[in-house]
Amino acid sequence: MIGMLARAAENIYWLGRYLERAESAARITQCMDQLSLEIRGLDADLAVNIWTNLQDMFPGSIVKTSDAPSLDEITEQSLRSFLMSYDNQLSVAYSIRSARENARVIRENLTRETFVLLNECHLRLQSYTPQTGLNMMEMRSILSSIRQEIFGIQGAIKQTFTRDEGLLFLDMGSVMERAYRTLLLLSVKLPFMLSATDQVDLPVYYARIRAALKAVASLENYRRNHGADLDPKRVARFLLFDRRTPHSVHVCLRELKQHLEELEIGAPLTNPARMLGKITARLEYEEQEILAGSNLDVTCQKLATDINEVHDAISRLYFTV
Amino acid sequence: MDWQHASQGFDEAFTSDGAARALYEELIGTFNGMSEAEIVRREKLQEMSLVNQGITFTVYGKEEGVERVFPFDFVPRIISGRDWSMVERGIVQRVTAINMYLEDLYSEQHCLREGIMPQELVFGSEDFRRELIGTRPRHGIYTHIVGTDLLRDDDGGFLVLEDNCRNPSGVSYVLENRNLLFRVFPELFNRYAVRQVERYPQMLLEALRHSAPRGRETPVVAVLTPGIYNSAYFEHSFLAREMGVPLVEGRDLIVEDDQVFMRTTRGKQRVDVIYRRIDDIYLDPVVFDMNSMLGVPGLMHAYRCGNVAIANAPGSGVADNKSIYPYVPDLIRFYLDEEIILPQVHTWIGRREDDRRYISEHLSELVVKLCGGAGGYGMLVGPAASKKEIEEFRVQFESKPEDYIAQPLVEFSHHPTYTGDGFAPRRVDLRPFVLYGDGIKVLPGGLTRVAMEEGSYVVNSSQGGGSKDTWILAEQDS
Numbered sequence: 200m201i202g203m204l205a206r207a208a209e210n211i212y213w214l215g216r217y218l219e220r221a222e223s224a225a226r227i228t229q230c231m232d233q234l235s236l237e238i239r240g241l242d243a244d245l246a247v248n249i250w251t252n253l254q255d256m257f258p259g260s261i262v263k264t265s266d267a268p269s270l271d272e273i274t275e276q277s278l279r280s281f282l283m284s285y286d287n288q289l290s291v292a293y294s295i296r297s298a299r300e301n302a303r304v305i306r307e308n309l310t311r312e313t314f315v316l317l318n319e320c321h322l323r324l325q326s327y328t329p330q331t332g333l334n335m336m337e338m339r340s341i342l343s344s345i346r347q348e349i350f351g352i353q354g355a356i357k358q359t360f361t362r363d364e365g366l367l368f369l370d371m372g373s374v375m376e377r378a379y380r381t382l383l384l385l386s387v388k389l390p391f392m393l394s395a396t397d398q399v400d401l402p403v404y405y406a407r408i409r410a411a412l413k414a415v416a417s418l419e420n421y422r423r424n425h426g427a428d429l430d431p432k433r434v435a436r437f438l439l440f441d442r443r444t445p446h447s448v449h450v451c452l453r454e455l456k457q458h459l460e461e462l463e464i465g466a467p468l469t470n471p472a473r474m475l476g477k478i479t480a481r482l483e484y485e486e487q488e489i490l491a492g493s494n495l496d497v498t499c500q501k502l503a504t505d506i507n508e509v510h511d512a513i514s515r516l517y518f519t520v
Numbered sequence: 521m522d523w524q525h526a527s528q529g530f531d532e533a534f535t536s537d538g539a540a541r542a543l544y545e546e547l548i549g550t551f552n553g554m555s556e557a558e559i560v561r562r563e564k565l566q567e568m569s570l571v572n573q574g575i576t577f578t579v580y581g582k583e584e585g586v587e588r589v590f591p592f593d594f595v596p597r598i599i600s601g602r603d604w605s606m607v608e609r610g611i612v613q614r615v616t617a618i619n620m621y622l623e624d625l626y627s628e629q630h631c632l633r634e635g636i637m638p639q640e641l642v643f644g645s646e647d648f649r650r651e652l653i654g655t656r657p658r659h660g661i662y663t664h665i666v667g668t669d670l671l672r673d674d675d676g677g678f679l680v681l682e683d684n685c686r687n688p689s690g691v692s693y694v695l696e697n698r699n700l701l702f703r704v705f706p707e708l709f710n711r712y713a714v715r716q717v718e719r720y721p722q723m724l725l726e727a728l729r730h731s732a733p734r735g736r737e738t739p740v741v742a743v744l745t746p747g748i749y750n751s752a753y754f755e756h757s758f759l760a761r762e763m764g765v766p767l768v769e770g771r772d773l774i775v776e777d778d779q780v781f782m783r784t785t786r787g788k789q790r791v792d793v794i795y796r797r798i799d800d801i802y803l804d805p806v807v808f809d810m811n812s813m814l815g816v817p818g819l820m821h822a823y824r825c826g827n828v829a830i831a832n833a834p835g836s837g838v839a840d841n842k843s844i845y846p847y848v849p850d851l852i853r854f855y856l857d858e859e860i861i862l863p864q865v866h867t868w869i870g871r872r873e874d875d876r877r878y879i880s881e882h883l884s885e886l887v888v889k890l891c892g893g894a895g896g897y898g899m900l901v902g903p904a905a906s907k908k909e910i911e912e913f914r915v916q917f918e919s920k921p922e923d924y925i926a927q928p929l930v931e932f933s934h935h936p937t938y939t940g941d942g943f944a945p946r947r948v949d950l951r952p953f954v955l956y957g958d959g960i961k962v963l964p965g966g967l968t969r970v971a972m973e974e975g976s977y978v979v980n981s982s983q984g985g986g987s988k989d990t991w992i993l994a995e996q997d998s
Contacts, residue, residue: 307758315573368785
């Protein structure tokens, strides 16, 4: 069997990551915006903090504001930065441009439908220059439609790609990014979620838990499983250990493991598979201990670091021949 | 809609009294049956389609890697089956002779010994690869892919302007233009039996596989590109995708035990045929340019050992150096004992003292070209140049006259082209593509390049030219 060109595999893996990152950035920004709108009348300071939280969920992101920005200013600048700034390397526009660059490098490995949809999405975002002068309503509307476009691209991939190594690497990039984003979100949101409820404003508290679930596209899935009862521990367990919701860490890592196994059918265990096996085994057998631990947010951060190490191992094994 | 016809040169669609030629009557009638608004709408659709599909080329200049859309004019060019048959025969003759010349040059060198080709022209050429004397590619084929540039003279006869035997580009636009026209103006095809061009990738793959080293039953083919910033990257990627083969860069390849491997997710995999889209000098830093970051160390040794085929074969460029062009009729006589089928343009050679003087004295009347140049770079179109441009060019020319050739300004034929407010004549040339595998095959079509600006002679994509779909009609309809 002829393997895939290592450079092409790397590009297609990153294409998967960047597409997922773009959709995550759009989705999480949308959710934080809605949450900020929802609570601004109840707790204006918290509404500002929501935007600071967003930057914590995307470490390395840049939002240019004055020293003590008003809520309107930080809202507008955050929307602008996470939607269309090319200075913010975690913005939707930056991620789509990067995905499109990866796609252009390995265009021969993609289907025409995929490239055209991705190119259209990139060109649309590129047309929103700082001079375009979009207002907040327009940016909100674009965030929604861009998510639909990204789903369209991901749909084209699922519908048209050959079921081969290329798709495996693309999916690996995608689930790796998804697991990482869920863990970062949990590490930022868990401290307030697990704080004592007698010390907080309950409507705001539950709005924030709902937003956290929506930010990882899991609110409806959670309700289907557990009803409307937003018990914080149950939410944490759901996002870490649920076996069906696609953004749970368990599902992402299980899929990653399956892809790695499929790449190496019949071959001895590879280093990334071994590393991932250790992480998933720990999650499998130590679920109760993990959830009972006092620093679950720190555990999530540590898991995010472990996942990055698996990424490095994949890179060394498959992309650096 | 308003149709203007050309006041000078051959107008391919209209006679001198303004009547539509028989080949074009149906086409013009179809456009005339559409409202102006409909044509504008479809042109917008076509532009949008080119942008969204990323059918681009990269422009070299201030900003590295700026992508531009290659403008497409939707009025197709029609060539009758009878005319094409002559073009086809002429090109096959030319490519046959050029290959025999290359094989001879890198072996016995009869053409030099018998004075058919001046020795200084060959040995003084930077495209001649001394290192490859005695290395014969499989089947003796050097030019697996050739693009021959043609013009039509004042009577509509075809003239050869130049041969491109290194890395002729543009075939991706031939295929994409056809796709685009099918989608945007499907009704144009109703009354014409247009020969298909879609088989090109399959034909190319067959030709490449034919060149594979002996004993390799299912040869692995790869397209070698300089990378994403190359002007023709879209085409490299397009051809790899259409053939279903990997697109590799130099850094993806490695030579071990005189064999070429690519770095894959499953370790090293052998490569048998490389369709290279990089120039000879960048192929292997061990043999050619030691600073090349694009090539593969050891590649030429693997090639000389017969373990990998390279298309076009290294050293082929010596046949398309513009100073060789005037000798092609002699080569055809020498190797084939035939007279040239497709005539060519009279050419003065800078290295001949008489010619040099003539060129220098007539710069304002001539088209002067750099022998190893391509893409319209390093070229002077005398009649269209300002005095200042001519004087600046004179300095370049006089410093190295042996690097130049000159030709009279041949009037290009004109073809109706949509200008945004009607159809006006614009100058066109034609690049048919030829594949040499198990026989020589000419793609029934080609890249028609068009000078989009009124009065312009510049058809190169890099300098504002556009392209058209080229229809070769099946014999019965011609």
